[in-house]
Amino acid sequence: MNRQFDFLMPSVNFFGPGVIAKIGDRAKMLNMHKPLIVTTEGLSKIDNGPVKQTTAALEKAGVDYVVFTGVEPNPKIRNVQAGKKMYQDENCDSIITVGGGSAHDCGKGIGIVLTNGDDISKLAGIETLDNPLPPLMAVNTTAGTGSELTRHAVITNEKTHLKFVVVSWRNIPLVSFNDPMLMLDIPQDITAATGCDAFVQAIEPYVSVDHNPITDSQCKEAIQLIQTALPEVVANGHNVEARTKMVEAEMLAGMAFNNANLGYVHAMAHQLGGQYDAPHGVCCALLLTTVEEYNLIACPERFAELAKVMGYDTTGLTLYEAAQKSIDGMREMCKLVGIPASIKEIGAKPEDFEMMAKNALKDGNAFSNPRKGTVEDVVKLYQKAYDGIY
Numbered sequence: 001m002n003r004q005f006d007f008l009m010p011s012v013n014f015f016g017p018g019v020i021a022k023i024g025d026r027a028k029m030l031n032m033h034k035p036l037i038v039t040t041e042g043l044s045k046i047d048n049g050p051v052k053q054t055t056a057a058l059e060k061a062g063v064d065y066v067v068f069t070g071v072e073p074n075p076k077i078r079n080v081q082a083g084k085k086m087y088q089d090e091n092c093d094s095i096i097t098v099g100g101g102s103a104h105d106c107g108k109g110i111g112i113v114l115t116n117g118d119d120i121s122k123l124a125g126i127e128t129l130d131n132p133l134p135p136l137m138a139v140n141t142t143a144g145t146g147s148e149l150t151r152h153a154v155i156t157n158e159k160t161h162l163k164f165v166v167v168s169w170r171n172i173p174l175v176s177f178n179d180p181m182l183m184l185d186i187p188q189d190i191t192a193a194t195g196c197d198a199f200v201q202a203i204e205p206y207v208s209v210d211h212n213p214i215t216d217s218q219c220k221e222a223i224q225l226i227q228t229a230l231p232e233v234v235a236n237g238h239n240v241e242a243r244t245k246m247v248e249a250e251m252l253a254g255m256a257f258n259n260a261n262l263g264y265v266h267a268m269a270h271q272l273g274g275q276y277d278a279p280h281g282v283c284c285a286l287l288l289t290t291v292e293e294y295n296l297i298a299c300p301e302r303f304a305e306l307a308k309v310m311g312y313d314t315t316g317l318t319l320y321e322a323a324q325k326s327i328d329g330m331r332e333m334c335k336l337v338g339i340p341a342s343i344k345e346i347g348a349k350p351e352d353f354e355m356m357a358k359n360a361l362k363d364g365n366a367f368s369n370p371r372k373g374t375v376e377d378v379v380k381l382y383q384k385a386y387d388g389i390y
């Protein structure tokens with residue numbers, strides 16, 4: 001247990017149905033005169049969708065804005081550079097990200113290159129930023145990565161196919177908006193993938209070497225919310241109560257990993273996302289059970305506690321039998337919401353495993369994993385996820 005710890009999150013967080021209406025006034029409070037709205041083309045086209053609701057609230061408050069729609073999933077360096085150019089050409093003074101993790105990370109990336117130097121790949125690592133970003137607010141539309149709250153910016157180098165992370169307290173948005181009404185029309189597969197990402201982000205910090213009492217309670221609450229709400233929102237995206245619970249869970253998980261960090265699931269998933277441009281949540285879900293089964297001997301008590309959190313009666317079981325129940329719970333959730341059975345299905349090739357394993361062990365998320373592995377161990381984990389998780 002990490003007894004001395006820092007705890008970071010945005011200073012203001014708006015949560016609940018309808019909070020998007022507050023964004024105009026908040027932009028004025030922050031002296032935003034012309035924010036660059038950073039989003040995807042798809043989201044910008046939805047009638048009365050998240051972008052239209054954001055711009056309507058800004059117009060009502062008399063705040064000018066420009067919309068940049070060049071965010072791709074797993075945002076690339078070229079997206080960051082195109083956004084920076086628009087920001088400068090249009091004389092913007094601030095940034096509002098509207099979307100899921102890709103929009104938030106791209107917006108953070110734009111802010112980073114505006115004030116910390118043009119080559120963002122050189123800034124990969126922890127606390128590498130010397131200067132503050134322009135004022136940044138994040139309107140979150142998936143539940144989700146937690147990126148609207150976190151100090152991480154995950155960017156893909158399109159030339160090397162490597163995902164890298166710039167981790168800095170300077171990346172944390174000043175204000176986050178989590179309005180479940182903006183999430184009702186997320187397609188079913190994206191709901192499942194992003195919800196599984198939140199599930200993984202509640203589990204990895206719980207068994208991380210950096211966990212602390214606050215993050216522990218956040219993880220437990222998030223896991224219980226996701227267990228009931230995620231299958232419900234996959235079954236019916238317009239279930240407002242379940243969408244609201246998913247937003248609460250993704251915020252709790254985001255706060256937890258922002259402070260207790262993640263592990264090999266994310267370190268390895270970043271390689272799959274970078275190499276094969278696959279959805280992040282699917283990559284994480286495909287690795288979850290394999291990695292946590294491997295981690296089990298590092299902290300069996302923690303996994304046994306997770307089993308109880310998930311509702312298993314562990315009376316009369318040995319420690320390892322109880323711990324194993326938590327892995328059953330993880331596998332069940334991935335299966336219930338339709339995660340595919342193998343990393344084969346996102347294009348993974350065994351000849352890439354060694355290169356990906358070496359890079360995964362260098363990813364910042366690897367250092368907080370409870371079990372310390374070798375390249376050979378990680379290759380075996382990719383192979384196991386390739387052979388099938390169900």
Ligand code: NAD
Pocket residue numbers: 040042043050072073074075099100101102103105141142144145146147150151152153154182183184185186187190193194197273280281
């Ligand atoms: P995403 O942002 O890539 O969005 C996926 C798709 O869903 C996009 O096409 C988007 O336009 C669409 N979409 C988003 N919201 C919608 C809505 N309300 N209605 C309809 N469509 C909608 O997906 P994501 O999973 O949120 O983000 C993934 C990215 O975030 C990855 O690059 C991952 O590495 C990164 N990530 C970042 C952090 C962090 O803390 N910075 C944490 C985890 C993951």
